[in-house]
Amino acid sequence: MTSDVHARPTLLIVEDDPSTLRLLASVFEDSYDTYSATTGEEALAVARREHPDLIRLDRHLPDIAGWEVYRRVVADPDVE
Secondary structure, three states: OOOOOOOOOEEEEEOOOHHHHHHHHHHHOOOOEEEEEOOHHHHHHHHHHHOOOEEEEOOOOOOOOHHHHHHHHHHOOOOO
16 A cells, blocks of 8 residues: 555665665665665664555564564554
């Protein structure tokens, strides 16, 4: 479901490697308004604030495993 605030769908890219993050952002920039996070805690904060339509999640993050971030996002009522 597309957010009412944005004309295009929104994508949160969660990636701790800077070059991979830049590559993914460039791949998706024509189709999505993108946000980025480099840690699991940052990803959770951005997801709560921005309510992205889609999240591209790295499984290996420096603070929280990607699967744990996924579990928390799904369980969080503040992330729609």
